Amino acid sequence: MPLVTTTEMFKKAYDGGYAIGAFNVNNMEIVQGITEAAKEEKAPLILQVSKGARAYANHTYLVKLVEAAVIECPEIPIALHLDHGPDFETCKSCIDGGFTSVMIDASSKPFGENIEITKKVVEYAHDHGVVVEAELGTLAGVEDEVNVKAEDSSYTRPEEVEEFVTKTGCDSLAIAIGTSHGAYKFTPAQCTRNEQGILVPPPLRFDVLEEVSKRLPGFPIVLHGSSSVPQNFVKMINENGGKMPDAIGIPEDELRHAAELSVCKINIDSDLRLAMTATIREHFVQHPGDFDPRQYLKPARAAIKELVRHKLIDVLGCAGKA
Template identity: 45%
Template sequence: MSLVNTKQMLQDAKKNKYAVGAFNIHNLETLKAVVKTAAEMESPLILQTTPGTIKHAGEDYIAAMAEVASEKYDIPIALHLDHGNSFDLVVKCIRAGYTSVMIDGSMLPYEENVELTKKVVEVAHAAGVTVEAELGNIVGVEDDMYVKEDKSAFTDPKMAVDFVEKTGVDSLAIAIGTAHGMYKGEVKLDFERLKEIASLVDIPLVLHGASGVPDELVKKAIALGICKLNIATELKIPFTNAIKEVFKNNPDESDPRKFLAPGEKAIEEVVKEKIKLFGCGGRA
């Protein structure tokens, strides 16, 4: 099976009240761990990379690895640009073989966000690529993007309707109280806002900053309309900790296979739990 875009998988998730896991990968090991686990659990899968990961690894290398994975396993896999920060980067990713892109104009004035998103939708749809956009600001750190708490802004439901109508975007990331990175205090999500947006907007809704959100809140968010959940930090930490443990026990280890394999295994365990939580197992 070749890489697919996210349209069918997210529409099915919306219809059947589950969410597809979108896992941020950085290299071969993280990609392999995520895909292997999703295949074992017969789950649709979104692999995603930020601009920082693309700068580090190269969009062509990433797309080639994802394509190999899609041919190896019989599950729908989409390759998604997470938090795309420019039109040029979107075009580069589409040319490399990405099947889904996010253009994040949430930090721009509203009309500029609309125009940028609309421009991306036009070029992406011409190539059969789906588009995610963001409305509202999510606090925390994602790559080089940092949003302070006093700069956060929850998504306005009526503005969401206008945005979707004007841009033709396929899915919408909304701000209801999640944060990029791990939480320092109690997680409080505005479920009434989510419920209102879901009742007004007829496209799949996305929740960024899902790492560290308690399971019961995740389940409620899915029940109220979230169809895609992004997981990044909760993969990076166990991956890194597993590698640290190898060097703690053997400071002179020099074989990358010996210290990367435990990291890969640690990610598999997290992905397995997230797929169970999201309800996407057996939906491939």
């Protein structure tokens, strides 16, 4: 099947109590690892590209890689999504360039300006058969061009969501309930330690999510900054020359609960980076004579595939939903 929008995906996910994985892609091996897992698990899929990915790999290369994945995986629906579009021009470029979904992130702007910018993108996108994700509230953390200090973050205000969705016409809404971008989502001071001495992050604000859901019944909600930062990969990195102290993510049981509610799309990026980097670092230590990129990118691709399989089955709940 050709690339699809997220409209039907989200309707089924909302009704079925699961979420679609939105995985960031930057190169061929990442695309292959994600799509091979989704194909085997018969899971619908969103492949998303950030402004930074387009600058790194080139828009055309990324689109063609995703189109190749569609050919290789005709059994599963795949959407191509712009992650954190910073302005109308970037969104327009992706809409004109083959994307089926775009996010306009004007969440750092005042409420009225966010509505104005989002509405402009929605009007252009809908005229071209493309759907739009918008954002209310501000997530902390660092990921590509997104860089928000903790003190500048803010939870979504449920009392604003109805007006925002009505006036903009957006198709899905990313909200802030305590997730955070990057691998360093929380400082140790923000966390507690369990009996094993492991840092435990503050719980997500499900009260905010539930209130938003009441005000927007049936409307698909999105969670950004939802990597879980698997500690086995952090340990592998640190044991093989890396330095990632206190990297911590969102507990997977909380993400699964969010998916059972109104969250239809969960973004995952840092976990893919960790799986790839940990595997490559370990390979270089164990095989110092290797210099062929295929020798270390092949196990890195396999690690991404297994990570994604786990997410599809155990976290998102979308395995078998294609």
